[in-house]
Each structure stands twice: as structure tokens, then as C-alpha cells.
Amino acid sequence: MRGYGAGMSNFDDSDAFEAAAAPVPLSQRAIGARPVPYLDGLNPAQRAAVEALDGPVLLLAGAGTGKTRALTTRIAHLLNLGRARPGQILAVTFTNKAAREMKERVARLLGEAVEGMPWLGTFHSISVKILRRHAELIGDGELHLKPSFTILDTDDQIRLLRQLILAGNIDEKRWPARQLAHLIDSWKNRCLSPSQLPRGEERAFDGWGGRLYAAYQRRLLELNATDFGDLLMHCVHLFQAHPDVLRSWQDRFRYILVDEYQDTNVAQYMWLRLLASAHRNICCVGDDDQSIYGWRGAEVGNILRFESDFPGAQVIRLEQNYRSTPHILAAASGLIAANRGRLGKTLWTEVEGGEKVRLIGHWDSEAEARWIGEEIEAFHGGHRAALGRRNLNDIAILVRASHQMRAFEDRFMTIGLPYRVIGGPRFYERAEIRDAMAYFRLAVSPADDLAFERIVNVPKRGLGEKAVQTIQREARERNLSLLEGAVSTVATGALGGKGAAALRQFTEAMGRWHADALDSRVSHVELAERILDESGYTAMWQNDKSPDAPGRLDNLKELVKALEEFENLQGFLEHVALVMDNDSGEQTDEVSIMTLHAAKGLEYPIVFLPGWEDGLFPSQRSMDESGLKGLEEERRLAYVGITRGRELVTISFAGNRRMYGQWQSSLPSRFIDELPEDHVEVLTPPGLYGGGYGAAAQPFAPSAIHERAAQSDVYNSPGWKRMQQRSAERAQPVHRTPIVIDAEPAARFSVGDRVFHQKFGNGTIMGIAEDTLTVEFATGFKTIKAGYVQPASQAGSGGAMDDVPF
């Protein structure tokens, strides 16, 4: 919520332009009549991007090529030339952070002369603004949204779906609400309302998908609520169904700019197309090589198709990189070259010299964490002459999956190295914040049934499932909201003594808070504090002995403080679902640990990329689920990782890694083989791959990294060869599995054996770790205890069940 309303006066930096930014009436400035200072210092491509104002423009902006600068300067230019007033420019981003940054930079470029841009924001926040003006048009004749609609987050969404699943008498275990939420999300991402589902898809989710979806949408309307996906979908449907409305918005937005275009999904694409179709002044900025969100609906195709979608489009490439050394760029470029279906870009830099990308293998994940810890201490202590003494803030560790973080956290904790984990649960997702917000929501809108259910028994009031059911029955029968139903339940005496007393107390308190929430004389900040105190919510955490209780109390304080920025609770609640983030200011000197996904858009002088092992990175699941497409997205993720580094990038892998409590061994990532050898320095590790210390062969000779730059045949890679060799030694068939588990094999099985499983049928053992087998069945890979399978030839004998090794 930071940056709301504020943030337009950040003049801390000394760009020449700022001093000169006098509020000359924009209309009086003739094009080209006088030099425009903000254009100085742009390279030719950036300048072209800024000056190509009319018609469709695709700005292909590689990592670190000054994309935001081009984009913000373009906005400044539009304003400065008088092509549009701030309110006539639509500029969309994906995250609040990006929107905030852009606002600040535009303001900085133009000085105080320009009011904030009202239509610079995320897809979602802009959609909300549009929807609130036309809410009545969403829904059917009898039931429609009201402008005050609430926005449910994922948690509410899932609870709502769970209710519907239970109501439909569906086994929630086999068909979990979370999965349904995904399904519905994916439909909304494609802008499909329940009636528009393609034949067949409505039968998803055990045949219930379409019906549940329809029921859910109906329920949302009843609750006067939308979920995140609705925001976009409703907007698109609004535009489609009401040409006059669409026209008015088309007229308003004379210029459209889109950031991170490669991340747009179908709904966002339609949204943009509708708005841009009249004047086609749309400028999309993106990088197909950094498309890493396919799994949540992003369509790389949108950016790949741009030129045919918008005939006559100009394509401008930003390829001069201002971030990384040539070795880093070359390594990244070499890697990404293995992808097909790219628009193609070649990053280059004027900078010379610099370190090669370093590559190192370790015995196991603990050794990897230990080594990286030592390296960081060395950088921090200034023991790496070439790089000088570095702040911990200059260093980041980027992992594929969050479970990898643990090894680092454990290690850094032991050696006392300060670190911070970026990402993780967001502020507003924390239970205490959501509870508190539910109180506020209920105080503001007594009909908010989801909020009621969330907090009616938090803190514990002895109102459990049964009491809630009674209230629900009462409410349903009399067509009341749950809160009203609760009042009625107390009145009719449908609830026993103790529960009734507690419920009465709760409803009465809520009544008071509601009155106060409507009373403009009552300070909403004080009211919020009072609600938390009187409800016993604060006391609940004060009495909690768990170690995170103090932190939760702090969060609550922060929440109350955040309220100060808003006029009243309503205003807060309307915005908060979309705007809260957990960007805590960074004053302290700490190493950053985060996932590769979280790192997109960031940069660090020193970057560590651990865990480059096949199966982990690229992730086995990605490849299983999405095949080549999945692999290419993983490769883009690797590309994103490398291009985060400014001066030094270190890639590492471990031969053994503990996953889910068991040690598993793995092979170096195929991506390692794709790195161009000339730009990689191999730090030879002693005794890798079970050779023991002083093993004769270097496990990773430089020449082996990349034997053929053009050919990207993984079957010829060193990792693959090693695996083949190992398989051959055991006289077993070679399989296309990247993970080979080679701890002590379970006594009766070997890799390659055919086995039978009751549920999955026949399969082939791909790996063995202690008593756990990795088996490839017709349906895919499964990890299974050795006791649950038997040799295929003896299927039915049952013998294998009795003498499980270990």
C-alpha cells in the first residue's frame, strides 16, 4: 500500500533534466522545435522506441537494456508533445511494484508539472476502476454487481468452492477445492464464462466442473464479490456486450502502453485488443526470452504473434545491455539459443573484461551451501581482490524451488551470515492480517458472509461447526445474511446457553462497530484498534506462546498504521486486496535468497545459481507436464537467472541432494552443457561423483562443457554420457530419465527392472534410493516404496510385500 497517493515527489537523483523541468504549457511546445533534454543519453534504439508514438509498436527489450527508461521516457514524451493528457494514457503493468516504479520515474522525468497518472497501474487495479463504474452491467437481469463489490483473494475463493463441492456431495478428498480453483482460474484466464466452456471441458472435475463454475459465479454475484480472474474477464465481457461503453474507454485512452507483454494471458490480450482496436496506438514491451509464467496462463504466443495481430507494427529491439559483463551476456545468449520459436535478439555491451561465469559441482547440497557461504564471506571481507569488498546487499542466491532455500538458511544461520528471503507469503496472506481484515469487512459490510465465517470463532468463542451450521440454516430459511441469521438464532433460542451468550456478545459488538464504521466522526484508525481489542483478537495473540506470536502482533500494528493512509475503512478495504505488498524497506545489509521467478526484473552484482541438476532444474515436473514447451520455459528461467548478474555469476550443482528426507543423487543440468565453454570457468571440485577425493578424472573438464555450440543434442552431453556409461556398467537399459538415484539399491530390485504396481500397472524402475523406487509407469513417473511393487514377471505372487529391504 505504500506509494498510494504519495510517491510522486521523489527527486533524489540528479538527472540534468529535473532541474530544467519547467511547466511550460505542453501545447505550446512544437515537435522538434527545441531539444528535449530527456531524450539525451538514449541510445538509437531507445530513442526510436520513444519517438515511434503512433500505431502499434512492439518493443523487444532484452534483460538490462533500459526498458523501463524507454517506456517512461515515452510517456513523458507523449505528455510533453501534448499528444495526450495524463488521464488519456493507459499504462499497464503486472505488479504494483512495477506500477509504482513507473509512476515515480515518469514524475521524475517531468517534474512536478504533471499530476499522477490515474491510468497507470496493474491490469487488475485498472480493471477494478473500470468495473466499479459499470458494475450494474455485470450479471444477469435480476442479479448484478454493485459498485462496492469486494474482491476475494485465493483463500476466500477456495473456501467458497469447498462449500460448493460439499453441497454437491462430491468427495472433496478426490476433488479438492484447490484444484477446482485452478481450473476455474484457467477458464477465466481464457475469458470463458460458464456458458462459453468448450464442449468437453465442462465435464472436467469429475463431470462437475461446468456446473460448479456456474454455481460459483452465481454465488459471487450474491455476495457482490469478484475474484481476481473476474476482474479481467468481466471487463472483457463488459466491453464485448456494450459497444458504447467500450467506445467511451477507447476514446479516453489515446495511447496504450503495456509492460511485460510476454506475460499476458488470453484475457489480458483480449482486454488490450478491445481497447486498442480503434486507434491502434499500442506499445507493448516485453521479452519473449523471459516468459516464465506459462504455468499460470501466460501465452508467449501473444508476443510472438504481435506483428500479425497488429499488421504494420513496428518492431524495435533493445539489445544494448547496460547491466552485465560480456561473459555473462554470452553465457546467457548461448544458453537461450537452444530455444526454438524465439523472436531473436542478441544482447551486447560496450563494457569489456569481467569475470567468466563460474561453474562448480559439489558432493551434496550441504557442501554447496557451505561453499557459497564461504564465498560470500570472502566477498564481504574483501578477500576477492578483483571484486573488492562487497556489501551483502550486492549478493543474491537464486533457486528454482523454494525448498532449496532451507540448506542456505540453515547454513547461514550457523555461520551467522545475515540473509533475507524475498517472496514467501505476502503480508496480506498472513492469517492474522486476513482475520483482522475480516473483522473490518464485517464491520463495514454486515452481509459479508465469508468474513463472518472466518472470524465468528476466532478467537475461540465456543462457536464451532455445529453452531455455524445452525446459523447457516437459520439464515438460509429466512433469507438473511449470516450475521443477521446469527442475531435471529440468538433471538429464537435455537442455540444452547453458552453458545447463545457468546454469539449474542459477538453480534452486539459487531453492531456497535458497524454503527461506528458508518459514523464519520469516529476515527477509523481508532475504530480498527478498538475492534481488535474488544473482539479479543489482540489478546488471543498476546496469550499465544508460540515464537511467531510477537511478529503477528507487529503485523497487526503495521496493518493499523497502514489504515492511516486512507480516508476510512471502506476506502482501505476497496484497495487493499490489490495493493498490499510485503516490500519491507531494505536498510540492513543482508544476502538475498529468492526463487528465480521472484528475481525477474531485479539485478545484483554477484549472483549464485545453485541446484543446476536435471530434474530439479529443469524441473522434472515441468517437463513431464509440458514436454518441450516446459523445457523451454525452464531454459528461459535459466536465462533470467544468469542475466540478473552484473559482475559475477556462479552456477553450481550437487551430486546428492536431500529431498523429502532422503538423499537422492542427480546429474548436472542439461543447461550446463548448453553454456558456451569460452565464457565459463570451471572450478574443479575435488572428488565429485563418488570418485572419492583425488579421483583421477576431473569430473568436469572445461572442454566437456560444450562440445558443439550449434548442436544442442542433450544425448551427447557429458552428463548424458556419464549416465549411459553408468547404466552400461550395470548392464541395464538406458532410459530417458534425468534423475538417477544411486544410493544403495533396494536389495531385490535394480534400475531397469520391470515391476508391477496394484494401481499404476506395469512400469520400469528408473532409480532407487534406499527403499524408495522411482518408477516410470504408462501414466508418468512415480516415487514409490519398494514394498508396494513386485517384479513384473511374478505379478500376483504377492511375495514382494513380505520382505521389503530395511
Place this chain on the structure above:
DNA sequence: GTGTGAGCAATTTTT
């Protein structure tokens, strides 16, 4: 209605 242990599953994440 609330507190405890067995059993089970387990990427990536914004709004």
C-alpha cells in the same frame, strides 16, 4: 467443541 497423533503429499506465484 477442542486438542492430539497418524497418514499423506510435496514447483514456480501476481492480482
Place this chain on the structure above:
DNA sequence: TTGCTCACAC
């Protein structure tokens, strides 16, 4: 290994 859900006992 952990963190969560569910079934069961108080």
C-alpha cells in the same frame, strides 16, 4: 524432512 488434513479421544 516438514506441514497439513483428518480421525479420534477428551
